[in-house]
Amino acid sequence: MILKTDQLLRFSQFCKENELFFSSDRLSDLIIFLKKNELDNQDTEINFLYHLLPTNKLEKERLKDLINEFFGYSISAGQEEFLHLDGYKLDTMTDGQINMDFKNISDDLLNNFGDIDFSRPVSNVYWLNQIKKSQNYIDEIAFFDIEFNSALDSIVNNQNKETYVEMLDLALLERIQELRNQFKEAYVPSDLSKKEDLQEKDFLFTDSDERNKLLKETRQLGLILANKFIRYSNSSSKGKLNFRKTIRKSLQSGGSLYKTVFKPQIRKKPRLILLCDISGSMALYSLFGLTLLFGVVQRFRSVKAFVFIDGLTEITKDLQRLKVNNIKSILNSWNDYVKVDGHSDYQKSFDDLLASKSVFNSNSNSLLVIGDARNNYRSIDKNTIYRLSKSFKDIYWMNPERSQYWNTGDSRFMEFQNICEHYSEVRNFMQLKKFIMKINFKKVIK
């Protein structure tokens, strides 16, 4: 075994510090495996570490970054494929392969770009975009601009082009980073380094691809949340023994009581009530909120989902009917959810909620609110807060606003904080995940 046991233990500790936990038996399994198999190099051992430690996809993705950070080894994501098409210019090919020495190409592009003032406090992506506009860059990818007669060839060509551009841009970004690091002393490093971890990127600053990826993960978190609630609300569907029916049933088997019949259990199932503010101040966060709601509703029936601006609208059935790609359609029909003036009104929305049948006559429900509590200088009635606290077993609140701005201006968050079981700032996926993981629905007492 090339990796030392204490090295693995330190790595496990490092993972713990980064909030990724592995049970000791998984670690011991890994050590047993590595010891017995006598692998020939450390990279192979790290690959096995990557395969054997995680228990789900999210952990696996997180582990990839941590391995890179700790061991300085990057787990390969699989080489992208290029397909030779007859139409490609032969001078750009060597033995039927596209020139894929991206490091050299990016060096040439940077050298030919002219003087670049890396001391300017702009991001690496800015410089990349400048280079992408240059004639040299356009020429570099021009060999993909060929017309094909077949639609299939044309699509394949576009696929090749996309992959090529993606890999070239990556190489360029790496090279730019290297060059800019030479000027590092003049700048705070965080200004120079691109925020690599998408999970920690503010939802507001994600581009379309990143957003799609995060929305997919957010939906999964919705499923996890639903699952948590099911775990705490489920109980046996069997009620008390139905003695009369059991005796009658036993007549079929000559009087032996081999089949017992139970009365159906009649009990009000606790409900999970989800509220998402979709007013203007919520911006893109409401899309993530709605996606989370979608995930929960798809998995779990005993749930009520609402959106609100200046009044409450139930969207449970709409979400059940929706397909994953169409969640945006709720925001597109924003006007339909405006009741008065289109400015968020928490007082009116919570009054609507308390008056609705969903929470009527039950105090075993849980409430999850996604909103910034900005009430447009309207007051919040203390009685409403009191009734909210009495009507719900527990209240959870995700606030997409930076915590330093809470309770400033027209924010009325302080009034809700006291009645919340748990509240937190949620502006990126990592915060959202932490929040969902922290939620702990209390066991319902029957």
Add this chain to the structure above:
Amino acid sequence: MSDKKLQIKDFEKNNYFATQELVDVVNAALFLDKPLLIEGPAGTGKTYLAKSLSNMLSKELIRLQCHEGIDEDKAIYEWDYKKQLLSIQNDKNEKDLFTDEYLIERPILKSLKTSDSLFLVDEIDRSDEEFEALLLEVLAEKQVTIPELGTVAGEGNNFTILTSNATRDLSEALRRRCIYFFLDYPSIDIETKVILSNVENISEEKAKKYSLFSSFIRKLNLNKPPSLIETVEWVKYNHENNHGELDSNIGILIKDIDDQKLYKEKLKENNDFKNGSVT
């Protein structure tokens, strides 16, 4: 612990085209004698992996298809009440009614009692959480407890594979007991191999084009991206019937009306681009 190490070529001999990653994980699971949990979208070859492995390892495949409401009666064992009643009626002195004679073995018990078996728990995410808890003893200790009979321990040399489409999150307890692998849609290289082995008289270049094309479709953010088998069927039909058009028979490939609309739009965009009308 098993000393047998599988290679990619062993998989390929059984018509299963795997990545080195997957082969490594299977070997690790066999070595550590732990169940293998394979998660991934539908139609990526999770169940087929189990079938191929049963061939490769010469083990009897015992399959348990999970569904909502599955319980121990359907999964582990059941007492044959009718037989017990009949035996009481026939022989009043019959005392021991809880013996193997009256036991109906369900897949879990059967797999434990079969000495060289591969036990496939298919689509575990469709079952209820209570059922997951039932499986814990089987997965960790390779045994089940029948109150009337005692504990039935496995005969050894059994291997378990669990598959999940990730429609719900599985419990930590279950995950902890398994080696995990996420089986995603295949890479272009693997998909090409699958097409080549399933479609007759197709050239490697054509097969590669089709697999690049299917990776293009999967990037379209569809509600239901085409699975591997759907792609193979579509290629088979188009290739063998000489249908060159990409928008014909898409019902074989894309099974959602919104997805079909999106696909046609993207094809049109691509054609417009090709004709130079989009710059």
